[in-house]
Amino acid sequence: MPLPLAATLICRNEEACIGACLQSLADCAEIIVVDSGSTDRTLAIVQDFAERGFPIVLYRRDWPGYAKQKQFALEQARENWVLSIDADEWLDADLRAALPGLLEAPAEVGGWRLPRVLTLYGETAPPPASVRPDPILRLVRREGARFDEDVLVHEGLVVEGEIRDVARGLLRHERGLRLDAQMPKEILYARLKAEQRIAAGERPSVLKLVFNPPLYFFRIFVMRRVFLCGAPGFIHAMTGAIYSFMAEALHFQMAREKRAK
Missing domain, CATH: 3.90.550.10 (Spore Coat Polysaccharide Biosynthesis Protein SpsA; Chain A)
Structure with a gap:
């Protein structure tokens, strides 16, 4: 059944x-x-x-x-x-x-x-x-x-x-994409994240821009123990950190564009 x-x-x-x-x-x-x-x-x-x-x-x-x-x-x-x-x-x-x-x-x-x-x-x-x-x-x-x-x-x-x-x-x-195929997806996700924050009226933060990417990397690579996966694990964690940086940076840029209008 x-x-x-x-x-x-x-x-x-x-x-x-x-x-x-x-x-x-x-x-x-x-x-x-x-x-x-x-x-x-x-x-x-x-x-x-x-x-x-x-x-x-x-x-x-x-x-x-x-x-x-x-x-x-x-x-x-x-x-x-x-x-x-x-x-x-x-x-x-x-x-x-x-x-x-x-x-x-x-x-x-x-x-x-x-x-x-x-x-x-x-x-x-x-x-x-x-x-x-x-x-x-x-x-x-x-x-x-x-x-x-x-x-x-x-x-x-x-x-x-x-x-x-x-x-x-x-x-x-199961979708392990090579980096050149994965990064366009990460950029899309980062843009949507930034758009979501702008729509919610959130202001960009210098602290988040500076500290969120390394903290994101630390959470994946160390706290989730992805370091045990060697180089593929490092690439995965670094990709996440790049996504985090892109989301924060795009938030800054989109907020500036909105103020300029």
Whole structure:
């Protein structure tokens, strides 16, 4: 019997990774896929899984932004529990085995943070077990859960009730991009972050500009123990620091442009 669980994911041109994602969702009663104009084999792969009996419901929808697209996907779910997952992520066997117990959580539990690990560029296996996963809220009760649509990037779920951490299994993030492919994405995320701050009326900070990038690097490289991954781990942490610098610097520049108008 399928689990009383709906999985929701948004996609566009994800042919390289969406198959592994869908395969890991085989236990779900619903799989909501929202595509925003794929031109590669993404839709063909989704259709193949649907023909194999996966409970997929596909929507085609223009791109309104990350949070709004994920909120739309969430609103299509019918099961009491919803798993929000990205197309380049998948559940490992231990996490899939833990799902039935997570769905039987007491009524006061509104959501679960899943331990997510990134397979770094050039690697074929996840980081060593001693590298600390990044806990991320992805499994929630549908009632009382929503995405904050004012958040333009790194959108997150907001839930009612207690949030607990999953102790077993991993949410695997498999898109390890080479730096020249990753940096345009980081620049986009930094611009959206700066736009979000400007819209909220936040003023740029010299302290954040100077100290946030090295602190970001320290949090990833040292506190999460990514230094155990060698050079790929250093590159990953430094990429995060560059993103942090770009977000703060763009905030300064956009604020100056706004004042000049």
